[in-house]
Amino acid sequence: MTPPATGGGRRPWRAFARWRHRRPFAPGLLLLLGGVEILLTQRASVTVILTAGADSLAGYVLPVIMIVCGALIVLNPRQRLFYAIVGVLASLATWVTSNLGGFFIGMLLGLVGSSLAFGWLPDQPPRRRLRALRRERA
Helix, strand or coil: CCCCCCCHHHHHHHHHHHHHHCCCHHHHHHHHHHHHHHHHHHCCCCCCCCCHHHHCCHHHHHHHHHHHHHHHHHHCHHHHHHHHHHHHHHHHHHHHHCHHHHHCHHHHHHHHHHHHHHHCCCCCCCHHHHHHHHHHHC
16 A cells, blocks of 8 residues: 655646746636637537628637637737737727627636736736735834
8 A cells, every 4th residue: 555645746736837827817817718619619610600701811810819818818918918919909899800709708817817917907906815904004
């Protein structure tokens, strides 16, 4: 019998959690998921497709741009403002080119993710530290 592990399996998860909290992970993930959802609705059957632009190149390029911007927001947070602006423009453009923006779901995911990425501030201390500082001052 081998002895039970002493928390060694938790270290990679903690390292990932620390990495994730230092960057706009949720906004990038929302933008990426919005692009994936729009790409999936592009492949829907003919009876489900609502717009005539489903076979156009823009119907496939814009969701790919959303996916790339979502990944780059997470991997390169210093350039998040540029990627957020490109992501919101691509999300809005899918309204016309990709089945009403993936039946509204993908477009809304992209808009919310881009907005959150635009508003993310890396240089602010966590809220727990702010509360502790306010308590010390009072």
